[in-house]
Amino acid sequence: MAKYQLLLPKMGESVAEATIIKWNKKPGDYIEADEAVMEIATDKVDSEVPSPVSGRLVEQLCKEDEVVQVGSVIAVIETDEAGSDNTPQAASVPETAPEPASQTVAEQAPNFVAQPTSQQPVIADIPGIDQIEQRQGAPIDGVTYENRFYSPLVKNIANQEGIGNSELDKIPGTGAEGRLTKDDLLEYIQKRGPKAGNASQSYAAPQQGQTTQPVAAPVAEPAYVAPQPVAQQPQQTQPAPSETFTAPKQSQDSPQPATTSVSGGNEIIEMDRMRKLIAEHMVYSKHTSPHVTSFVEADVTELVNWRERIKNSFEKREGEKITFTPIFIEAVVKAIKDFPMINISVNGTQIIKKKDINISMATALPSGNLIVPVIKKADQLSLLGITKAVNDLANRARNNKLQPDDVRDGTFTITNVGSFGNVMGTPIINQPQVAILAVGAIKKKPAVIETPKGDAIAIRHMMFLSLSYDHRVVDGALGGQFVSRVAHYLENWDTKRSL
Structure with missing residues (x-):
């Protein structure tokens, strides 16, 4: 053995x-x-x-x-195999985990994504959690760190130790871009010592050769608090019960919280972990970016006819389907090459122009929660490559096989509201990106077309494209031209194209 x-x-x-x-x-x-x-x-x-x-x-x-x-x-x-243990440095199972990772590594908060079901996920209208860790701001004069993002784990520790935001903003961080990590906070608490009334909930400082864990039982993530104005009021040392949501501790085998009936008809349904994260991300995006949405109607008749003609032979040859999603992604990639200032992010007063074009797909899982897988370097892929990448990410999302790197580093997001029968939408920007495109349902409509014999009315396949963009850095001219260019590539589809 x-x-x-x-x-x-x-x-x-x-x-x-x-x-x-x-x-x-x-x-x-x-x-x-x-x-x-x-x-x-x-x-x-x-x-x-x-x-x-x-x-x-x-x-x-x-x-x-x-x-x-x-x-x-x-x-x-x-x-059942005979041989020695596979212990790298010890002959027996250690009672404690190996030494924690270096403090120079940015702390990763234990946020969660709900388990997908066996059904095929569809592209949804709500961005997910792509690059949520990049919300923090840079240190100010090396003294305070206002508007810096704190992970739920750091906020949990701070709440239990009675450390308010004003005190957190004064603690130097060793993480990426000055981020305050769990170990930074624990070291600060150890030097400061627990405050009165918090000793029973204090977290143990990290010890050599041990994984840092809280002494008290884990609590749920605190509710999102919108960023405060610059002139803040002094914060309380110990948060009031109404300021932080704390879920009751459940046993390992306990089921998900059931709905509770109140007043004989209404129900109180507790948000799951992913829904809390989505809510925080949505509020943060609206609070950060002044949203503007531009609309364009596109005639995609030739595109629809082309896909209808080749889809059966493509599925028979490749063993997978070709949907409209990779076609939309290819058109967006072409438009980004024409207007690269859409493929940017903002850090304070700095505009960061992205080298790679990484397309995020806002994907709704049948459970009702969301995830945003990313097609990396989509500009280097053919339509066939994009199709395979889309199908692969969708299948792995369905089977819960996505890796953390599959949902990070997106630079532009596409969401398909047409999959729910909606003709258009006003999507929320997936921070820290500056634009998101919603594609609506393709509908047959009477439209005026130009013919050699003059204008005529014909039945055409029409759809709306909706582009929401950050008006801090994307003006109406750029946003309008970009979405029009996407429509142009879809309308002028090469019907003789082969895959």
């Missing part, structure tokens, strides 16, 4: 830790190779941790709702 130590795998360049959502196996259960042992959540996606070996689960080294560093030992599996 040999004992195999299962490590929390690396899930992307930006991910340093994850939260244990659920153990799929209990001590004593037999595990097949590649079978999921547990479910974990990062600030990007939920995913499963498979076992690379077959054997019996001997020990669980972390609990549900516990935050674990990448590379830490999470379980011990006893295999």
Whole structure:
């Protein structure tokens, strides 16, 4: 018999830790190779941790709702093969996880994405959580860090220690762009000491060779608080109960909170973790960017006829379908090349022009929650390549196989409101991007067309394109020209094109 130590795998360049959502196996259960042992959540996606070996689960080294560093030992599996343990540096299973990642790594908050169902996801009208970690501002004069983004984990620790926003803004951070990490805050608390009334809820400072974990039981993410004006009122040392949402602690086997009937008819439905994150992201986007929306109606008759002609042969040859989504993405990529100042982001007074064109797809899962997978370097892909990338991301989202890096670094977002029968919409910008395009339903309508014999009325396939953009950096001329250019590429489709 040999004992195999299962490590929390690396899930992307930006991910340093994850939260244990659920153990799929209990001590004593037999595990097949590649079978999921547990479910974990990062600030990007939920995913499963498979076992690379077959054997019996001997020990669980972390609990549900516990935050674990990448590379830490999470379980011990006893295999049938003879040999020594796979311990890298120790002969037996350590009681504590390996040393936490360096403080120079930006802290990843344990936000969550709901589990998709077996149904095919569709493109939705609401951006997801792409690059939410980039909200923080740069330090001001090296003294205060106002408007800096704090992860839910940092805010939870601060709330339990009675640390208000004004005090947080004065703590130097070692994370990316001066971000305040969990270890920064814990070190500050250790030097300052717990305040009166908070000793029972204080978090333990990180110890050598241990994973940093709170002493108190984990609490839910605090409700989103809109950014305050510059002239802020002094904040309370200890938040009032009404300022922070705290969910009751549930046992590992407890089901999701059930709806509660009040007043004989109304129901109170508690938001799940993903819905809280989406709500925060939407409010933040509207608070950050002055939204303007421009509309264009496009005649896509030739495009519809072309797809109808080639879709069966394409599916028979490639084994997958071609939808309108990759066609829309290709048109957007061409328009971005013509108007590169749409492919930007804003950092204070700086405009960051993106080199790569990474297209995000706002995708609605059948569960009602959302995720935004990203097609990286879409400008370097053919229509066939874009089609395969779209189908691959959709399939992996459906099967809960997306990795954190699959939903980051988007530079422009497309959302298909037409999949719900809507003719147009006014989408919310997916921060830190500056524009998002909504494509409406394709409808047959009578339209005036030009013919060699003069104008005539004919039945055409028509659709609306809606572009919401950040009016701080995208003026009406640029926004209007861009969406018109997208329509131009769709209307002038080459009907002789082959794939």
